[in-house]
Amino acid sequence: MKLIHQLSKETGIPIGTIRFYEKSGLFKGTTKKEVTTNNYVYYGEEVADKLRFIQMAKAVGFTLSEIKEVVDAWYKKEISRKAKIEVLDKKLAQIEEKMKELRTVKKQIALCKFNIENGLD
């Protein structure tokens, strides 16, 4: 269990951003009830994992609210198994779509490069 500064160093995500994500409901740290002198929040390794997941999902164009849907399906007890599977299947389909788009964009750029290299532009 680590404090926010340590978590930030480990993941490369600024402290402000981590707090913003936490306030957005993407994860929750824990306070140690035996400590009464402060209200410092501790984060486990699963939070670091979640942050890395968030970073990657963002990099491929998912919004925070889309990411939150997945994270909720990941661990929220209030959501039914059926609803969770539904969300995850939807995300998997979106990922396939993104892979297709990524291949198309790649082809387009490769063609553009080919044209420039061969003076066809």
Place this chain on the structure above:
Amino acid sequence: MKLIHQLSKETGIPIGTIRFYEKSGLFKGTTKKEVTTNNYVYYGEEVADKLRFIQMAKAVGFTLSEIKEVVDAWYKKEISRKAKIEVLDKKLAQIEEKMKELRTVKKQIALCKFNIENGLD
């Protein structure tokens, strides 16, 4: 050559967004100098192509300024061949990175789904 309303219908991109993209320098329509009664702007098929490219690039997490770099390498005469290739190679590397991230995110979600289906959550 079509007007903005037609272009919007064909691509599914709102007129306001098309104007915003044009102002951002992502493409340029043409005015017919023989027409003096108005200053309507016409768009060729290559603009529709560019819009479709923009949509896909956005969907996989590229920002408008990143997309603009590619679009400029695509057709700007002021940019040297060498600089263009450099930009395109950088983008191709970014695309590989995104593909890797997409596969990781997919694996993570598939594992999450497996756990839920098998009651391991």
Place this chain on the structure above:
DNA sequence: TTGAACTATATAGTATACTGCATTGTTGTG
């Protein structure tokens, strides 16, 4: 020739995702 459907320009407002700052309190090292 009137009215619906377009066109352009300009400006303001919104949503998302941060980012910075000020304040106040806590902890640990020399």
Place this chain on the structure above:
DNA sequence: CACAACAATGCAGTATACTATATAGTTCAA
């Protein structure tokens, strides 16, 4: 025990990417 380095809270500010509104002019079919 001072003081740097950390922690929490709250709120203001910024960047990006739209989105809406207002105004004014143009086109075209009935």
